Amino acid sequence: xxxxxxxxxxxxxxxxxxxxxxxxxxxxxxxxxxxxxxxxxxxxxxxxxxxxxxxxxxxxxxxxxxxxxxxxxxxxxxxxxxxxxxxxxxxxxxxxxxxxxxxxxxxxxxxxxxxxxxxxxxxxxxxxxxxxxxxxxxxxxxxxxxxxxxxxxxxxxxxxxxxxxxxxxxxxxxxxxxxxxxxxxxxxxxxxxxxxxxxxxxxxxxxxxxxxxxxxxxxxxxxxxxxxxxxxxxxxxxxxxxxxxxxxxxxxxxxxxxxxxxxxxxxxxxxxxxxxxxxxxxxxxxxxxxxxxxxxxxxxxxxxxxxxxxxxxxxxxxxxxxxxxxxxxxxxxxxxxxxxxx
Amino acid sequence: xxxxxxxxxxxxxxxxxxxxxxxxxxxxxxxxxxxxxxxxxxxxxxxxxxxxxxxxxxxxxxxxxxxxxxxxxxxxxxxxxxxxxxxxxxxxxxxxxxxxxxxxxxxxxxxxxxxxxxxxxxxxxxxxxxxxxxxxxxxxxxxxxxxxxxxxxxxxxxxxxxxxxxxxxxxxxxxxxxxxxxxxxxxxxxxxxxxxxxxxxxxxxxxxxxxxxxxxxxxxxxxxxxxxxxxxxxxxxxxxxxxxxxxxxxxxxxxxxxxxxxxxxxxxxxxxxxxxxxxxxxxxxxxxxxxxxxxxxxxxxxxxxxxxxxxxxxxxxxxxxxxxxxxxxxxxxxxxxxxxxx
Numbered sequence: 001x002x003x004x005x006x007x008x009x010x011x012x013x014x015x016x017x018x019x020x021x022x023x024x025x026x027x028x029x030x031x032x033x034x035x036x037x038x039x040x041x042x043x044x045x046x047x048x049x050x051x052x053x054x055x056x057x058x059x060x061x062x063x064x065x066x067x068x069x070x071x072x073x074x075x076x077x078x079x080x081x082x083x084x085x086x087x088x089x090x091x092x093x094x095x096x097x098x099x100x101x102x103x104x105x106x107x108x109x110x111x112x113x114x115x116x117x118x119x120x121x122x123x124x125x126x127x128x129x130x131x132x133x134x135x136x137x138x139x140x141x142x143x144x145x146x147x148x149x150x151x152x153x154x155x156x157x158x159x160x161x162x163x164x165x166x167x168x169x170x171x172x173x174x175x176x177x178x179x180x181x182x183x184x185x186x187x188x189x190x191x192x193x194x195x196x197x198x199x200x201x202x203x204x205x206x207x208x209x210x211x212x213x214x215x216x217x218x219x220x221x222x223x224x225x226x227x228x229x230x231x232x233x234x235x236x237x238x239x240x241x242x243x244x245x246x247x248x249x250x251x252x253x254x255x256x257x258x259x260x261x262x263x264x265x266x267x268x269x270x271x272x273x274x275x276x277x278x279x280x281x282x283x284x285x286x287x288x289x290x291x292x293x294x295x296x297x298x299x300x301x302x303x304x305x306x307x308x309x310x311x312x313x314x315x316x317x318x319x320x321x322x323x324x325x326x327x328x329x330x331x332x333x334x335x336x337x338x339x340x341x342x
Numbered sequence: 343x344x345x346x347x348x349x350x351x352x353x354x355x356x357x358x359x360x361x362x363x364x365x366x367x368x369x370x371x372x373x374x375x376x377x378x379x380x381x382x383x384x385x386x387x388x389x390x391x392x393x394x395x396x397x398x399x400x401x402x403x404x405x406x407x408x409x410x411x412x413x414x415x416x417x418x419x420x421x422x423x424x425x426x427x428x429x430x431x432x433x434x435x436x437x438x439x440x441x442x443x444x445x446x447x448x449x450x451x452x453x454x455x456x457x458x459x460x461x462x463x464x465x466x467x468x469x470x471x472x473x474x475x476x477x478x479x480x481x482x483x484x485x486x487x488x489x490x491x492x493x494x495x496x497x498x499x500x501x502x503x504x505x506x507x508x509x510x511x512x513x514x515x516x517x518x519x520x521x522x523x524x525x526x527x528x529x530x531x532x533x534x535x536x537x538x539x540x541x542x543x544x545x546x547x548x549x550x551x552x553x554x555x556x557x558x559x560x561x562x563x564x565x566x567x568x569x570x571x572x573x574x575x576x577x578x579x580x581x582x583x584x585x586x587x588x589x590x591x592x593x594x595x596x597x598x599x600x601x602x603x604x605x606x607x608x609x610x611x612x613x614x615x616x617x618x619x620x621x622x623x624x625x626x627x628x629x630x631x632x633x634x635x636x637x638x639x640x641x642x643x644x645x646x647x648x649x650x651x652x653x654x655x656x657x658x659x660x661x662x663x664x665x666x667x668x669x670x671x672x673x674x675x676x677x678x679x680x681x682x683x684x
Contacts, residue, residue: 041653048651054630160502260356263646270652271628277656279621286613303616304608309390311383313612314619 011039015046018145023115026145032118033137036130040280044137047144052087054143057249058168059153060161060190065174067153069236070245075111076240078149084116085149086142091123092137092160108168118142132163133276157190165193166272169265170252172196172245175214177206191217195229196248202233202240227255285321295320353381355387360487365457372462375479378472386479389486394486396428398511399591401495402503402532407516408542409495411578412587412591417453419584420491426458428484430475433465434502460484474505475618481509498601499532507535508614511607512594514538514587517556519548533559537571538590544582545573569597627663637662 017025033040059067075085111117114133118196120138124131135152142150152168154161165171178201197218199211214231222228230248234241256262289296299316302308359367375382401409410431417427453459462480466473477494484492494510496503507513515536520543539560541553558572564570572590576583598604631638641658644650 039506045651045653048648052648158502160500249420266646267642270642271657272643273652274642274656275621275625275628276661277652278624278660279617281656281660282620283617283622286617300609300616303612304605306390306394309387310612310615310619311387314623315617316618318620318623 007037007039008042011042011046014042021048021146022249023118026118026141027120029141030138033141034122034134036134040137044140044193047140050144050146054139054147054150055170055249055253056139056143056150056152056168058165058171059151059174060157060171060193061174061200062176063156064178065176066236067174070174070198070200070234070242071151071153072111073234073236073239073242074246075117075151077246079111079114079116083148084146085111085118085151086139086145086147087117087151087153088135088138088142089119089121089153089155090131090161090164091121091155092131092158092164118145118147131160132167135164136167136273145326162190162193166269169256169262170195170249172198172249174198174200175210176201177204177210191221195227195252196245197229197231198234198241198245199231200234200236202235203237207233226259227252282321286317289321345458349381350384350465353384353388357385358527361392363488368483369462371483372480376464376476378476382479386482389482392486393488394485396481396489396492397512397591397595398485398492398494398510400507400513401493402499402507402513402535403515403542404518405498407518408578409516412492412516412542412576412584413495413542414453415576415578415584416588417459417493419588419641420602421453421456421458425490426488427460427493428481428487428489429459429461429493429495430477430480430484430514431463431495431497432473432503432506433463433497434473434506435502437598460487460489463601473502474509477506478509478615490605504532504535508611511598511604512591514540514591516540517552518543519546519552533563537569537594538587539571539573540574540576540583540587542576542578544577549575568601569594585607593651596621624663628659631663 011312014025014028018029027321029043032043037043052097059071061067071087075087078085111119122131122135122138128303139152152164154164156172171193173190175197176199197214199207199214201207202211211231211233218229218231230251232241232244232248234245253262256265291297296317299308299313303310303313356367356370360371371385374385379385403409403412417429420427453461464473464477464480481492481494494506494508499515513535515532515538517539518541539556541549541556543549544553548642552577553573560571562571572593573587574583574590576587595604598607628638632642633639638659641650641655645652645655
């Protein structure tokens with residue numbers, strides 16, 4: 001058990017270093033969040049009051065589509081403009097540690113020496129929901145650090161990756177002619193999440209066909225929608241299309257801003273986040289009442305033995321735990337929540 | 343908006359048909375649950391008091407590993423013993439409708455004519471969490487219907503499928519020599535979920551190698567654990583190993599029962615389920631307070647505009663919504679919950 005008092009003093013110092021743009025403090029804060037430290041709530045609360053300006057963008061697509069090389073090119077262009085970048089590479093299928101580097105991260109090593117670029121890999125440590133939540137919090141830390149751009153990249157493409165992509169305001173789906181990425185092989189939900197399509201490795205045969213198929217699909221499905229995703233031919237080898245890609249990302253951002261969509265997306269994200277916090281609050285609250293003789297424990301056993309349905313039990317548990325003594329005095333509640341969330 | 347009063351009368355009739363083992367009422371109840379009907383809570387509550395005896399088992403593995411054919415064989419054996427089966431085929435990557443049949447379900451058509459076998463395919467309708475929850479509830483309906491066995495099969499194998507497999511008490515991972523299913527290609531989390539390994543298509547070359555590799559891996563990782571998963575060679579073509587597989591499933595069930603593991607697993611599942619219910623309760627409660635002028639709406643906007651951190655907002659929202667007027671009178675609370683959950 002970590003000593004919270006001492007932890008807070010250490011955290012204070014860490015946050016001061018962070019304010020001075022100390023790179024190691026950034027890494028340490030991210031590790032604390034990834035490890036679901038008792039200080040996590042405190043960190044997020046403290047960081048909330050710093051300036052935030054980052055453009056949060058996502059890249060998804062099959063493994064081997066060349067996402068990392070394309071991001072590498074994009075980062076070069078961003079850096080030439082004097083802006084800074086944080087990159088989070090997320091692999092929901094891998095339990096690797098937060099500090100580990102993926103093999104294809106290695107080609108980004110030139111950026112690793114650049115103070116304006118911070119790269120972090122993240123994998124599952126437990127459940128998927130946890131990974132999406134951690135990624136969201138790491139985005140917050142990078143944002144508070146002052147990054148102009150935050151790039152979230154998933155290693156593969158699937159249902160789990162979709163949940164992670166929700167964090168980004170603008171998502172690019174990277175297709176490629178050489179991996180059988182025919183439009184028909186892409187699942188519906190994945191097409192829908194894309195705000196921009198990049199046909200990467202556009203110098204390979206078949207790239208035109210992939211682009212045409214994508215355009216046709218978009219003509220069919222998006223003709224009534226306000227934002228019709230552009231299809232951009234890119235090449236990480238020659239750098240072709242990278243400026244166009246960046247311009248399309250900016251264009252999409254303007255579209256979100258001008259149509260007031262941005263704020264309503266942010267509001268929806270706030271709801272999700274608050275619900276996550278309330279859920280984990282109840283989880284901790286129930287866990288605190290799991291001793292053998294408590295009423296909560298008794299109810300859980302009844303459900304486990306199929307002697308009570310879970311809805312009735314949930315109602316009773318809310319009744320028991322949301323009593324004036326525990327939840328209802330504002331102060332007691334606050335204490336309980338910060339305790340439960342820690 | 344569905345008229346709840348009328349709905350309840352219709353539900354009453356549906357449940358009477360269900361009690362008489364009417365097959366169509368079974369399908370209708372499942373559809374109501376899949377569609378997240380306002381009657382869902384009522385259905386689960388009512389079904390909770392019928393006898394339940396089903397053995398809930400899971401099958402996972404790469405697409406093409408022959409899971410469906412193997413299940414087909416297993417179902418034949420179970421039917422020969424005079425026991426009944428419900429099969430739920432879950433594809434987290436596909437948004438197909440609840441009534442749809444997968445291509446490889448077709449080979450189960452002979453069972454489709456058998457009153458003792460009920461087959462249902464399920465896909466994602468929205469989010470992953472929702473699919474796992476629906477699958478759990480469909481298992482409950484099949485259990486209340488009186489099935490002796492409930493088989494949950496995932497179409498592929500991945501993080502999303504793992505969450506679904508949590509529903510089963512005994513999970514079989516189906517490997518095969520012909521799809522490069524070398525042990526090293528299987529991700530860690532997926533190995534760990536398996537209580538039994540089936541090396542399917544055991545007549546193909548390489549099956550022995552897959553079995554040996556699996557045994558070696560198990561020797562390394564499981565030598566200290568109470569349950570060491572057996573590795574069974576199976577063939578859907580010849581039927582080899584199917585009886586052994588069924589015996590292993592029964593053996594694992596005895597192991598869970600005798601070591602009191604079964605009840606503690608059930609208790610953990612009850613906690614998860616109740617937390618799910620409480621979460622969706624809060625979700626509905628917050629949604630009810632989303633009108634322009636409410637305090638909740640004001641707090642959400644502050645978080646969306648990055649003017650307040652989500653933890654502080656969550657604390658305040660709990661304070662606002664868990665007031666004596668709303669949550670605290672037992673009756674008001676109950677009403678609210680059943681309203682919110684509907």
